[in-house]
Amino acid sequence: MEIRELSIPGTFEVTPKQFPDDRGVFFEYYRFDKLEEAVGHPLDLKQANTSVSKRGTVRGIHFADVPPSQAKYVTCTRGAVVDYVIDIRVGSPTFGKWDSVRLDDVDRRAIYIPEGFGHCFVALEDDSTVSYLCSSTYAPGREHGIHPLCKTVGLDFELDESELLLSPKDTEAPGLLEAQKQGLLPEYEACLKFYDELNAGAKEAK
Secondary structure, three states: OEEEEOOOOOOEEEEOOEEEEOOEEEEOOOOHHHHHHHHOOOOOOOEEEEEEEOOOEEEEEEEEOOOOOOOEEEEEEEOEEEEEEEOOOEOOOOOOOEEEEEEEOOOOOEEEEOOOOEEEEEEOOOOEEEEEEEOOOOOHHHEEEOOOOOOOOOOOOOOOHHHOEOOHHHHOOOOHHHHHHOOOOOEHHHHHHHHHHHHHHHHHHO
């Protein structure tokens, strides 16, 4: 597989090598050792989720308190989505910036989203099926959101706004700057310290 760092340091696109034949296709969509080489520590898998979405469905922007937050390895097993990683770490050189990867059932790419980042995607087709490998279990009291149409973030959903389907929870979420004022966002330095702890733990385990 090919692992490429995105424009925001610490976030990665993963493109698997596919082996087609007359029966179908085979590929590795996740390798903990290859991901560890890129990230600095393995994804400590604690939970796996799947969502199925209509075209235009927007899920996010979601994030969790650091520590432990929730790193995610996301792929689309059916249909197509545009998946976004947003740097919401206060004090980061790339605060408020985002990057995206098209995830679909053709190239079968994945995206790695570290702890402390915001995550969002929009479904481009009906029945788009997204699977998430997560480093921690869902903890409602530690989970937060930012309005996906926040002008400060400015995500490009590749669809007309009239086509977008948002949950009440996401439409009620604050914008990025309001979330910052409310003290909801993770601090950049705290995230770096947490990453260092994870990396050190991985070295000690070897």
